[in-house]
Amino acid sequence: MSEEFKVEIVNPEKSFLVKDDVSEVVVPAFEGEMGILKDHISIISFLKPGIIKILSKSGDENYYVEDGIVEFKNNNLSILTSTIFNLADMDKSKQQDLLKQAEEEANKTDINDQSKYLADQKVEVLKTLN
């Protein structure tokens, strides 16, 4: 029996990525990183800024996301997100831009705790990339 399942990443503009030979996906769920293997129980959760790791036979891929929802059902993993970048395509200047934006957001004083937390997360994740 194969240990592979299907993953689909969708953003508002298009279906971003479809892969059906995935062995494991690690998503930055809101309450901590979550690894998903085949036959995981059906689950819905949402994401905080972080890195999605997709491990498959055809090679590993890493994506940076800022928000999103994950749904896992019948060995189908759907990830809905509005901001996603493939780390392999992301160069240093793009990272710096995002980091600068995130830092500005984090330094705002008039935002509520949750957006503050999310902005801090963004900064943290982006810093580790550099």
Added chain:
Amino acid sequence: MASLDDLKKRIASVKSTQKITKAMKMVAAAKLRRAQESAEKGRPYSEKMNNVILNLSNGISDKENAPKLLSGTGQEKTHLCVVMTSDRGLCGGFNSNIIKKAKSYFAKILDEGKELKIITVGSKGNDQLKRVYGDKIIKNISFKESKNANYFDADKVGKMVIEKFEAGEFDVCTIFYNQFKNVITQIPQAQQIIPLNNEGEESSSEESYEFEPDEDEILSNLLPKNISTQIFKAMLENSASEQGSRMSAMDNATRNAGEMVDKLTIEYNRSRQAAITKELIEIISGAESL
């Protein structure tokens, strides 16, 4: 009867109009293909989002304390209508169809003695509505600078709507847009987005999900996103509809101009022939009288 010179001028001017409409049709056709593509590509996201929310709202045990975006404020006093139109004209009945739909809805609401607030997206709708409902329009947004519908713009509108909702400025929110069916048919739609109206829709699966964190928290995170997604979907459908509508309008205009040129050409030839005949008669009768 118009002189030969006048006819000639008119033929020339109709011909140049025809050239313009023809060019506009071509441009619209090219843009339509792109807009249609992105409308189709955008569908999976909003469908999946809908699905997840459906599953979630079925999973909620405590309906009383469900987030207000889902269940409503408990009253229906103030209605907010987001009317989405285009920024450019010359697209047939595209804008007037939305406006017509919206106006009949407005009349119904006002008849019931409820309060009405309007947000217009796109300058054409604002132009048409401000004469009658000028005092009801609380904001006009226009995305003239953005070339294509993008999620960032939709998110801005969505965030604004949610802000106003949280400030208690309205109870029910409806968006108006044209749904793209095909090049000839666009259906004006009125879709209620707050509170979310998904009664009658059955969840695709009876399977129970595990939620992390709990349902309420996910829902309260998801619902605002859903608003933006629905608005984005409406924007995509709208831009495909606009191009489709413009294409068929310009196609008609080109054909009409062609017919007009034919008619004018016949008239021109006739009067030219009449002038020649008249001259001939004059010459002949002149020679006979000698």
